[in-house]
Amino acid sequence: MIRVTICDDEQKQRNELRRVVERSLQLKGLEYQLQEFENGEALLAGLSAVSIDILFMDIEMGQLNGMETARLLRKHAPETLLIFVTSHPDYVFQGYEVKALNYILKPYKEQKILEVLDSALAELSEEAEQSFSVKHKGSQKRLLLRDIRYFWSERRKIHVQTEEETFTFYGKLNEIEEEMPECFIRIHNRYLVNINFVDEVSSEHVLCTGQMLPLSRTHKQTLQVAFAKLLLE
Known part of the structure; x- marks a missing residue:
């Protein structure tokens, strides 16, 4: 089971990203669970109940932006594969601080989403062969x-x-x-x-x-x- 999460304060953006990700996972025949959060506060509040393998997170969000959310996330989920979503490429370099795997620029290009998703799935598969993830x-x-x-x-x-x-x-x-x-x-x-x-x-x-x-x-x-x-x- 691959657990994918999308965190973005814009419903339209979440829908678009979800459509591409779900179709790709279905075509690959992978069992998955996909959930959405509309802000960083809700995402962090839900960490005790869910685990996240791949996280697509917008940087420009409400009171708690994506970068601040990622810093707090890393204290509880250091192994989550983090992919930033942003309209401003200047934010990309800050991703190294929170060990972001990759980034996707808005407006979305489907091919870029698929490339980044495939990269995350490959890394997840490699890690799964060598490790076991638990909620403790x-x-x-x-x-x-x-x-x-x-x-x-x-x-x-x-x-x-x-x-x-x-x-x-x-x-x-x-x-x-x-x-x-x-x-x-x-x-x-x-x-x-x-x-x-x-x-x-x-x-x-x-x-x-x-x-x-x-x-x-x-x-x-x-x-x-x-x-x-x-x-x-």
Whole structure:
């Protein structure tokens, strides 16, 4: 799921940008969610409830302009791919301060929108292969896959264990398993482990970086085969 947000105080501009972006995502067959905000204040207020992969944001807006909004955004969502929309090219150079990926000048040229969108999707795809994004304590965190020891579920909550910290968010373990590379192996209906951190496999347990995790009969053979291959490498 790619989460795209458009923040612009002009409805007509939002509609035009949305039309081009949605058509491109649909033609690519990508699953997406697109939302709109009419000012920076509303965008920042909604950060606790939503995560943003790609953000198209107007610079010239109301009391809180796009640049000021971006500075505050970066405190909670440092990994969001930010694309500025502006009528004044002079603002473009300020984008480096908030790590903007690109910019689009008004009036819109459809080809430019498509080029910038493709660039963002390519970067998002590359990052997705190497990391996992979670919402934790009101902030969006991007964890490197190589640092994740295991996932485990507790009712509607998912916990991600790294070397130093545990991150918690709402989700389904089955959906996470589908997104993960082959090194993440299901060992139990509540546990998904990174095989690279497995030290020992017994009949009923898995030792993963010092933690004893349960191993179900259903997943035992798959894990044993994967662990045997790891030992032979």
